[in-house]
Amino acid sequence: MPIRPPALDDRTFPDLVEEMLARVPAHVPEWQPRVGDPGRTIVELFAWLVDTMLYRANLIPEKQRLQFLRLLGITMRPASPARGVVSLARPADAQVVTIARYAKLTGPTTFETLGEVSVLPVTASCFYKRRPDDAELSTLAPILGALPQVYDLGNRAPAYYVTTPVFVKGAAVPAGLDLVRDTTDSSLWIALLAKEPTVASIAAARAALEGVDGVGRLIDIGFAPAIEVPDQREDITKHLEVPHVFEITTAEEPTGGESDYLTLERLGDTTRGLTRRGVRRMVLPSSKIGVPASDLDDPLRAGVGDRPPRIDDAQVGKRLVAWIRLRPTEKLDSLRIAWVGINAVEIESRTTLYAKIAGTSNGAADQEMKLPGESVDPSTFRLQVDAPEGFVEWRQIADLALAGRDDEVFTLDAEAGTVKFGDGVRGRIPPETSRVRIDTMRSGGGAIGNLPPGTLKTVERAKDPSGNTLGGETAVTQGLATLGGQDAETLASAERRIPAWLRHRDRAVTASDYRAVAAETPGVALGRVELMPRFKPQQRRTDVPGVVSVVVWPQKAAWQAPNPRADRPLIEAVHAWLDDRRPLATELYVIGCEYVPIAVSAGVVLREGAPRDEVLAGVREAIRRFLWPLVPGGADGTGWPLGRTVKQRELEVVVAQVGGVSEVTNVNIFTRDRDRWHLAPGVPAAAVSLQPWQLPELLAVTASVGDPLDDPSQLPNPYATDGVAIPVVPEVC
Numbered sequence: 001m002p003i004r005p006p007a008l009d010d011r012t013f014p015d016l017v018e019e020m021l022a023r024v025p026a027h028v029p030e031w032q033p034r035v036g037d038p039g040r041t042i043v044e045l046f047a048w049l050v051d052t053m054l055y056r057a058n059l060i061p062e063k064q065r066l067q068f069l070r071l072l073g074i075t076m077r078p079a080s081p082a083r084g085v086v087s088l089a090r091p092a093d094a095q096v097v098t099i100a101r102y103a104k105l106t107g108p109t110t111f112e113t114l115g116e117v118s119v120l121p122v123t124a125s126c127f128y129k130r131r132p133d134d135a136e137l138s139t140l141a142p143i144l145g146a147l148p149q150v151y152d153l154g155n156r157a158p159a160y161y162v163t164t165p166v167f168v169k170g171a172a173v174p175a176g177l178d179l180v181r182d183t184t185d186s187s188l189w190i191a192l193l194a195k196e197p198t199v200a201s202i203a204a205a206r207a208a209l210e211g212v213d214g215v216g217r218l219i220d221i222g223f224a225p226a227i228e229v230p231d232q233r234e235d236i237t238k239h240l241e242v243p244h245v246f247e248i249t250t251a252e253e254p255t256g257g258e259s260d261y262l263t264l265e266r267l268g269d270t271t272r273g274l275t276r277r278g279v280r281r282m283v284l285p286s287s288k289i290g291v292p293a294s295d296l297d298d299p300l301r302a303g304v305g306d307r308p309p310r311i312d313d314a315q316v317g318k319r320l321v322a323w324i325r326l327r328p329t330e331k332l333d334s335l336r337i338a339w340v341g342i343n344a345v346e347i348e349s350r351t352t353l354y355a356k357i358a359g360t361s362n363g364a365a366d367q368e369m370k371l372p373g374e375s376v377d378p379s380t381f382r383l384q385v386d387a388p389e390g391f392v393e394w395r396q397i398a399d400l401a402l403a404g405r406d407d408e409v410f411t412l413d414a415e416a417g418t419v420k421f422g423d424g425v426r427g428r429i430p431p432e433t434s435r436v437r438i439d440t441m442r443s444g445g446g447a448i449g450n451l452p453p454g455t456l457k458t459v460e461r462a463k464d465p466s467g468n469t470l471g472g473e474t475a476v477t478q479g480l481a482t483l484g485g486q487d488a489e490t491l492a493s494a495e496r497r498i499p500a501w502l503r504h505r506d507r508a509v510t511a512s513d514y515r516a517v518a519a520e521t522p523g524v525a526l527g528r529v530e531l532m533p534r535f536k537p538q539q540r541r542t543d544v545p546g547v548v549s550v551v552v553w554p555q556k557a558a559w560q561a562p563n564p565r566a567d568r569p570l571i572e573a574v575h576a577w578l579d580d581r582r583p584l585a586t587e588l589y590v591i592g593c594e595y596v597p598i599a600v601s602a603g604v605v606l607r608e609g610a611p612r613d614e615v616l617a618g619v620r621e622a623i624r625r626f627l628w629p630l631v632p633g634g635a636d637g638t639g640w641p642l643g644r645t646v647k648q649r650e651l652e653v654v655v656a657q658v659g660g661v662s663e664v665t666n667v668n669i670f671t672r673d674r675d676r677w678h679l680a681p682g683v684p685a686a687a688v689s690l691q692p693w694q695l696p697e698l699l700a701v702t703a704s705v706g707d708p709l710d711d712p713s714q715l716p717n718p719y720a721t722d723g724v725a726i727p728v729v730p731e732v733c
Helices: 013-027 038-057 062-071 134-139 199-209 293-297 491-496 498-504 511-519 568-579 612-626 648-656
Strands: 083-089 097-099 111-113 117-119 123-130 162-166 188-193 218-225 244-249 261-263 265-269 278-283 320-328 336-342 344-348 351-360 368-370 382-387 390-396 409-413 418-421 435-443 459-461 475-477 526-533 547-554 587-591 594-606 661-673 676-679 694-705
Touching: 013 038, 083 117, 083 218, 083 336, 117 218, 123 336, 188 336, 199 320, 218 344, 278 344, 351 368, 390 435, 491 498, 511 526, 511 547, 511 568, 547 568, 568 587, 594 612, 594 648, 612 648, 612 694, 648 661
Parallel strands: 390 409, 547 587, 594 694
Antiparallel strands: 083 344, 083 475, 097 117, 111 344, 123 162, 123 188, 188 320, 218 278, 218 336, 244 261, 244 320, 265 278, 351 435, 368 418, 382 390, 382 435, 409 418, 526 547, 594 661, 661 676
């Protein structure tokens, strides 16, 4: 295969002519540049000259191309670190231990904590009040009928529930627990448990939680929502906080049958109001923490009304210190939670260095120094230069050409891990023999940091806020996978960005600019980017001036349902990247497409001697590939176009092109209404019409010899299960 270096600009002579002629109506509307016109000849002459220049530029040797890359200021992108949330525990400590940030965790790659965390001497178990299913209600009918009289409910309707554990042993629930739809009280109950089931252990734990001298302790609760595809009607540029409250039980006996709760004051919140994974830091009350004695000693009153759920497991009940309740404060349609844990802290796959000498200045202009690490985090990088009065911090700048003669500045190449100083005219030169010291530097990252749950086990090195090293073991519970790690950009990839960079200059103005810039979003892997100009998604309105909607899809290799969907982290990353590069007056939205579920049934006649199973499998694969939203889907192989109607006749052509098919008897298209399939309407051929923001999602496809299936009930249900899981309900009477 011949070596073809990437072109600096891939426009050809016809492209240049077409581009210049397209500008004519905007500048000289009265001129019609026909073939043979002298003005048209001048346009073609300049196109020929530019084409010749581009040809010569594309012949520049590799060394010159790389130097050109540096002159343009295009640096390779550094590795992105993986991030996650974990819970910590100190088994040997009976008091609260505060661990400073940047504690190092042991694992396949280095992880560090991103914040300070107060490790309380308690563990946590989460429960919720689950609605009994029909089978349970039927089994317990004789008992349930007598409970209203036992509890003297009078005219009040009973709300039966089963105390059910969730996030067992710190494990996440990917599908999520819906506090609104899966519970009777829209609440998640977090049981704080002492280490031993003794009175002394419980009293010591409560004393530790209540703090000293009237100052409450801090509690760090990790939270992860079950991320789903945002609805297009939602304004994704805003972080809509979930109205909620965290409350803790007291040791006082409830009055009027209702329990007393104290609201936990919020001190910090990286969950953005429960909209993303992070840590909620709150202040515990300085007194009254506990559980009313009646909840533990009186089975008839335990768990009734607004009280915490009844616990029938003696091993849990004997260690109970207090309950923390999470509940929404306003009526919601849904609130899905994937994981909750205490003593939580965010982590990142980077390493931190302090007070490290990077080198000594030689007094030369434009000198460059290598740092002890690559993929440096620019936001935390601090550099100092030795001076008579001590080490003085110099300022990081994007371009030395903007610096003055005496400005103490430098530039940072984050990916390569190098710093460059000025030449005495544009930026000061560090004095000869002066030492250059790194005050703080965080570096690292990469795809190696994307770890499954349960990989990280212990903290290797931890210190308290005063800098003292903590002895003893600090255990780690990793219920969530760490995500977001991406390797540093390669040189070949950086070179391929040159043509696009020369066109859009890191600004999104035209449709091609938006596609190119969005595809360059660091930390995400996009499979497709489409532009919907003048479309306002939350109102489903078209032709709205000044509005641009960018539709994105993540990469997915196999063309099998479910189709690729852009989750909230991906959408937010693309929006943040584009928002800094859009025109000031542009109203920008980044959205995912809306899928319309369909099913297809094809009937064929086989050629003589054709293998039946292989041909039918090929028919199914051809239909899946044709309707797939990414490459190689659609008629042109770039993915099914947005809003394009799914037509029966087109599917018949696709099926007929499969090797071994002699004739296509018919192709049926079905649409789904709730859980039932219906034949798509259309005369003379069926078709499924789509809105401009919609794509088809092929959930079921069948192929048969002879006539296709025409009974929707015969189509497979992709969400069917083999059985119904029925938990055991404890007998309480």
